[in-house]
Amino acid sequence: MNPYNAIKSAIIIGEYEPGKRLTEEALAESLQVSRTPIRDAIKQLESDGLIIPFKRRGYIVKEFSIEDIRQIYNLRALLESHGAGEAALNRTKEELQFMHEKNTAYEQAISKLKRSDISTIKNIQQANQEFHEEIFKATKNEHLRSHISKVVVVPLIFRSFYWYNERQLLRSLEVHKTILKAIENREPERAKIAMQEHIYQGRDDVLVQMANPKIELWKGEV
Amino acid sequence: MNPYNAIKSAIIIGEYEPGKRLTEEALAESLQVSRTPIRDAIKQLESDGLIIPFKRRGYIVKEFSIEDIRQIYNLRALLESHGAGEAALNRTKEELQFMHEKNTAYEQAISKLKRSDISTIKNIQQANQEFHEEIFKATKNEHLRSHISKVVVVPLIFRSFYWYNERQLLRSLEVHKTILKAIENREPERAKIAMQEHIYQGRDDVLVQMANPKIELWKGEV
DNA sequence: TTTTAATTTATTGTATACAATAAAAAATAT
């Protein structure tokens, strides 16, 4: 795994907790490479909004406020709902088939849920992400796609899956099916609204958990 | 000027034309710095979508197709119109005042138009950009702001000002005033739609010029 | 002559030493 993915991964699973301070040298030592590739990774992570410079004394892992969550999820809602509408207009039969396959994979990942097992949750998050990405591929809009990927802050989504219970996961699966049906039927407005609602639901789940933390984020060895 | 802005600037004014090949070493030589800061700049420019890697043999300045223009401007329309709506809801009296000032500066920059004079056109583009940015500041939505800035591909906008005649510039000034009025009156829907129309107008002007190039991009020494 | 393999070359990737500098700590003055 390259330095970028290694650090990102550690942030996603919470090994590097929000607020933790990172320096080039310490990261280089920990990943057994020189500072040069670490600097490349850091620049990318900064542009991703996952770390922020800390007064010329390294970086800290970004802590997301309630307002950050609102803003990020509202942006996602705007862009991803637009994407779903475009997908409903432009999808081919083959692409629809791929979406079905990705959603089936998501269903299977959910069925293997073991709470607090990092790798199970990673699988669920990954399957979910691939389903969403399949939709945006079908828009044939490369710029929209790449911008959506910049708005999607993976650590936030990972955390929401970490907190989700089975009921919540099954509900999200049902909404995926609604979105799929709308795309299948070439109903852009319905696909758009279903996707918007899906993202808002995710946003509110995160906000509720933040206001009233029932489950701590995992801590300890990888 | 740092390497990032130096290279970006050269791309914007067309000194580095679309398709031109760039290598780290040549840029380092030309800007009289080592490859290290050039590499940082290149990474940023790549993420901006202004250059693309060319089979491990340097980079080339991005050539924008008609489809690219459509996708980028449509994205801008989506995000900036949303931003204008939010600004109409959230702007303070002071922020409204700033917007007026920026638009006055835009009006003055236009009044000094001399076609084909790079620095005049740079001023117009800069003033226009500052007006738009003032609107997005008023949203108090830092994430929206930063994403809009990623969608705004400055070379495209610069080129459109390069091609614009006085009539087109005055029309764009009038639309700015419409947007301002809607923000002043706290009419989010109208601000949104006016901004959307403004961006689509810009898009179509660029598409028309691309289909039927009346004015060549500037070439020669800086 | 065309395909395949070997060699060379252009270019990015990485390590490392040193320079610049902002922040922190210590010393001095008020």
Add this chain to the structure above:
DNA sequence: ATATTTTTTATTGTATACAATAAATTAAAA
């Protein structure tokens, strides 16, 4: 005790040499 200046230190910024490697070129084989 507080404010100001000086010194030290932690950390990023930059230059440069060398390594890795994909692409281009040349040579060899079919």
